[in-house]
Amino acid sequence: MGKAARDLSARERIKSQREQERKQQQRRRLATVVTVVVVALAVIGGAFWYVQSGKSETLSGQLAPITLQSDGSRVMAKPGVEKPVLDIYEDFQCPACQSFEQTSSATVKNMAAAGQVKVVYHSVNIFTTEPTRGNTIRASAAARCVPDGKQWMAFHDRLFKEQPPETKSGFAIDDLVKWGKEAGVTDPGFESCVRSQKEAPAQAEYNKKLEDTGAFAKGTPTLRLNGKEIDNTISFSPSSLRNAILDAAK
Incomplete structure (x- = not known):
């Protein structure tokens, strides 16, 4: 294999490694976003439950004597x-x-x-x-x-x-x-x-x-x-x- 061919093969390997790294970073970012969203929804859901459980009643009518x-x-x-x-x-x-x-x-x-x-x-x-x-x-x-x-x-x-x-x-x-x-x-x-x-x-x-x-x-x-x-x-x-x-x- 000539020098030019070896250089081309090396560049292709580097390009392939960089592409793999890019995809891995994308997957990590996506996983992070999903985790944040899930946690946020849990917090919101918990807050909603708290508000609902502590929700005040409205007066139903006349007071007792x-x-x-x-x-x-x-x-x-x-x-x-x-x-x-x-x-x-x-x-x-x-x-x-x-x-x-x-x-x-x-x-x-x-x-x-x-x-x-x-x-x-x-x-x-x-x-x-x-x-x-x-x-x-x-x-x-x-x-x-x-x-x-x-x-x-x-x-x-x-x-x-x-x-x-x-x-x-x-x-x-x-x-x-x-x-x-x-x-x-x-x-x-x-x-x-x-x-x-x-x-x-x-x-x-x-x-x-x-x-x-x-x-x-x-x-x-x-x-x-x-x-x-x-x-x-x-x-x-x-x-x-x-x-x-x-x-x-x-």
Whole structure:
């Protein structure tokens, strides 16, 4: 074989090797892309499952009757429904409580309206420094000024909607009076009760009593089903909360 022929054969081998390397690189790139897509789809699918599992309900209709108790708590239940009992300890200034209201409150209301649970709302005060301390006291004392159950719930929901940042003074007296009237509160003594903070001492006494019993020792919101504290992974998942309440009724 002459020199020219050997050179041609060498160039062909090099060309062939480069072509093989190019195809291998293409296959590796393709495999990488496929892997990334599969992982991305898994992540998206997992996120979709999470959103679906935590999807909030919508209110199905009228609320169950809501009655004021002598200690200031509120009971929401159809006549004759005594169990299971769901106690909700919440602070109007607490961001996590606001999140619970946005996520799971419709489930609680729907189940009470269906006669599946007796719900007891406890307004508490967990903040000890300003401005949050003043905010929570003004809001909870104002809520105690609403005797009608349906109006109280409308005011309750409005307070969470208007919750101020933890770094700013909020729940001003004028706003509380305004929001109450917009929520349909018609009691003639409501405005004077709010402006004088007449119910603040009773609220402080009630809050201390609950603190002393450890009712909400881990913070708010605290949910207790038949006296047993519910984990937040259940409280903030409407479907899980519904199932837990149904199980407690068995």
